[in-house]
Amino acid sequence: MHTPQGFEMVDGVAYATSWREIIFTPSMPYRLSHVLLSSGLTVAFLVGGLLAYRMLRGDHRPAVISGLRCAVCMAAVLGPLQALVGDLHGVNTRDFQPAKLAAMEGLWHTKEGAPLVLFALPDQQERTNRMEIGIPKLGSLIITRDLNGKVLGLEEFGDKIPPVGPVFWSFRIMVGVGLLMILIAWFGAWRIWRRQEYPGWYLRVLLGMTFSGWVATVAGWYVTEIGRQPWLVQGVLLTKDAVADLQPTQVGLTLSAYLTTYVLLLTAFVATLFYLSRKESEKSTVEATQL
Numbered sequence: 178m179h180t181p182q183g184f185e186m187v188d189g190v191a192y193a194t195s196w197r198e199i200i201f202t203p204s205m206p207y208r209l210s211h212v213l214l215s216s217g218l219t220v221a222f223l224v225g226g227l228l229a230y231r232m233l234r235g236d237h238r239p240a241v242i243s244g245l246r247c248a249v250c251m252a253a254v255l256g257p258l259q260a261l262v263g264d265l266h267g268v269n270t271r272d273f274q275p276a277k278l279a280a281m282e283g284l285w286h287t288k289e290g291a292p293l294v295l296f297a298l299p300d301q302q303e304r305t306n307r308m309e310i311g312i313p314k315l316g317s318l319i320i321t322r323d324l325n326g327k328v329l330g331l332e333e334f335g336d337k338i339p340p341v342g343p344v345f346w347s348f349r350i351m352v353g354v355g356l357l358m359i360l361i362a363w364f365g366a367w368r369i370w371r372r373q374e375y376p377g378w379y380l381r382v383l384l385g386m387t388f389s390g391w392v393a394t395v396a397g398w399y400v401t402e403i404g405r406q407p408w409l410v411q412g413v414l415l416t417k418d419a420v421a422d423l424q425p426t427q428v429g430l431t432l433s434a435y436l437t438t439y440v441l442l443l444t445a446f447v448a449t450l451f452y453l454s455r456k457e458s459e460k461s462t463v464e465a466t467q468l
């Protein structure tokens with residue numbers, strides 16, 4: 178849907194001409210590896226956070242300590258790999274979905290030597306940024322590998338641009354969480370290297386990061402899907418042309434039902450995780466006292 182190929186349109190219907198091309202699209206290698214690395218990082222921080230929770234509750238059994246170290250080392254390796262693949266993914270987006278990339282970067286005007294916008298409040302109506310803070314030329318360097326490289330701005334795409342604010346901010350949340358993950362994991366790996374124990378504050382930071390993988394994943398997904406708008410299939414089918422003829426109340430009801438179900442599942446999931454963590458460490462404390 179982002180880099181479609183391997184089909185032909187006959188009377189407004191898409192027919193497959195090559196399944197190989199449909200599966201192996203130009204963005205597929207980046208998407209697949211970025212999402213697989215996301216899963217690894219999500220699990221590393223989930224396990225790390227829960228084991229840190231157990232340590233904070235006084236469970237210092239060897240399995241808990243080595244499990245925590247294993248999670249930290251995994252994150253220390255996968256974090257930089259994720260940033261590298263994310264960077265290559267961005268270059269692919271530049272080539273195939275430049276409007277999405279311009280929204281991610283908050284660039285309204287085509288520029289040579291474009292800045293890396295760190296903070297801004299994108300104003301879709303006025304087609305400008307408010308309170309922009311950026312680093313000169315760094316945007317061009319990252320996107321084109323050249324300090325004076327030309328980056329296309331949103332002005333090039335007329336009204337075929339996504340809602341800029343959500344894409345811009347989701348991108349910063351994803352990258353921000355990714356960089357935080359690297360920082361935290363590298364600190365933990367450095368402590369292992371120095372054969373030093375983890376201080377209490379570090380365990381609390383890990384606990385705070387327990388669900389960070391989901392936050393970055395959902396933010397990344399928002400960048401990808403909102404960034405593709407107004408297209409449902411990039412350059413082929415507009416979202417408005419694919420909308421079913423349903424009443425807003427029907428859509429509202431279905432959406433509410435989905436949201437309620439997911440909120441219930443999420444609450445049960447989080448409650449179960451921490452219930453099990455507490456239960457096990459209570460058991461181990463009793464065992465340790467009996468010994």
Ligand code: HEM
Nearest residue numbers: 208215218260263264266267270352355393394397398401
């Ligand atoms: C650390 C720096 C990171 C960079 C530079 C980066 C870059 C990117 C880029 C350029 C996209 C593609 C948008 C598109 O063209 O569709 C993307 C999507 C995505 N990112 Fe990241 N990312 C980073 C970190 C992370 C982290 C830490 C996670 C999760 C743990 C993550 C999860 C995702 C997901 C799930 C998508 C959507 C992929 C898809 O549906 O195709 N990213 N990221």
